[in-house]
Amino acid sequence: MSRYDALVIGAGYAGAVAARRLAEDGGKKVLVLERRPHVGGNAYDCPDKAGVLIHQYGPHIFHTNDRRVFDYLSRFTGWRRYQHRVIANLPRDNPEVIPVGKTTDGRFFFPVPFNLDSMKAAFGEKEGARLGQKLLDAYPAQSQVTILELRQNPDPEIAAIADYVYGHVFVHYTMKQWGQTPEEIDPATTARVPVRLSTDPRYFQDAYQGMPLEGYTPMFQRMLDHPDITVELGRDALERLELADGAVKLDGEPFTGPVIYTGQADELFSFRFGPLPYRTLDFGFETLERDCFQTHGTVNYTVDEPYTRITEFKHLTGQILPGITTIMKEYSRAYTGAEGEIPYYAIINPENNALYGKYKALAEQYPNLHLLGRLAEYKYYNMDAITAKALELTDRLLEKE
Ligand code: FAD
Ligand code: UDP
Secondary structure, three states, X not given: OOOOOXXXXXXXXXXXXXXXXXXXXXXXXXXXXXXXXXXXXXXXXXXXXXXXXXXXXXXXXXEEOOHHHHHHHHOOOOEEOOOXXXXXXXXXXXXXXXXXXXXXXXXXXXXXXXXXXXHHHHHOHHHHHHHHHHHHHHOOOOOEEOHHHHOOOOOHHHHHHHHHHHHHHXXXXXXXXXXXXXXXXXXXXXXXXXXXXXXOOEOOXXXXXXXXXXXXXHHHHHHHOOOOEEEEEOOOHHHOEEEEOOEEEEOOEEOOOOEEEOOOHHHHOXXXXXXXXXXXXXXXXEEEOOOOOOOOOEEEOOOOXXXXXXXXXXXXXXXXXXXXXXEEEEEEEEOOOOOXXXXXXXXXXXXXXXXXXXXXXXXXXXXXXXXXXXOOOOOOOOHHHHHHHHHHHHHHHHHOO
16 A cells, blocks of 8 residues: 555646645645656746746746636735736838837837737838727727637738738747648637737736746745645656556555646557657747846747747846846747657647547546646646646545545
8 A cells, every 4th residue: 555645747737736735625645756856847937047037948927817726826925916018029021110119120019919009010000090990890899809710801901901910920920839820720829819909918818917926936835835745856757657457556556546647648658549749849048148138028029030939037027136137039849759858839639639539538447547737638728727627626536535
């Protein structure tokens, strides 16, 4: 018999929330195995060599409309009020137009999501205002419209706006990010960044938005700091786990308590049906001897440059550190499974979902095994969505008792 009542694999949002609930609300002794040398999964942050608080695996901004999620996480962190704003930085191709943003070196800027101010930057004050009104009239009951929806509009002027936004915001960025056009990827992905029928410049419109006051990592440390939770870092669970004939073994012993697995589903079953496709990212960090590099937390390079976006962390974290700043460029490419690569984004389409379904069906043969998380469920979850899923799963597990 194991010393533990529950096993959690992975110490990101899915694993940490589940472990805390099983220990605190279920009175279980929980073992958490995490392959990386730290907790937090992809939300992990830490100071870099220059002392700038960075997000090692890409910029993370918390936002949610889910009160339960916000309240739950708020037990482990205070929040810095922060509303993310993003601008597009692109080559200026219309010298007649006076953009809203400042122009430098033949480039210009407008808010992303593309909104009524972006419209003026693109088409000029007067024409932009007229076209903006036209959009408002065309979609009177909506506060936003997706680019794919806008492209269906038969009105020639609206079609021209759609072409502009498609060409200047979506097509090149999406090709860089996914290696595919907006039509080829899951429509829910581009719908994350709609065209806004307002001047709201915020990237997210959720009721609760912010950054953990001391960073994400301390929030995870507090969540996992419970007398009935043991966290082992640098431990690959797959070296200790055996799955056969509907039964789970840990270190060679039968394990009958709940097993919550938050890693890749294909890897759990030795890629039996073939690997699930993912996109990975390369991050280019640069520390610069100046107070500030850019005007916004994130600047999207929507038309040119090999990277998709540059994030300057000090805008997000509010860290005051004169004379030094760290920025990060994101380069996306296909995940190959090579040593050290991280599968960041599931590539959601019917074929890949069907392949995932085979792994899910296999997992269902193990009554005490639960797949949870962005990797394990092959989903494009934000931090709040996976927190909600972890709360729901543990609700069900705790109810059963
Ligand atoms: P993960 O964070 O991936 O955690 C899984 C953990 O399991 C990892 O630590 C991994 O090492 C561990 N693991 C896997 N296999 C094993 C094994 N065999 N043994 C032991 N451990 C194992 N969301 C937002 O809400 N806002 C944002 O601004 C935002 N920005 C993002 C930017 C980028 C570039 C990316 C990639 C994601 C972003 N997200 C954002 C999404 C966010 O990262 C996820 O919602 C969240 O990290 C999912 O948590 P998780 O626990 O499912 O997965
Ligand atoms: N997108 C785009 N241009 C942008 C921003 C986003 O084409 O300036 C598209 C792109 O396909 C991207 C998707 O919208 O993958 C979702 O963007 P989001 O910023 O939500 O992506 P994430 O932060 O999850 O990488």
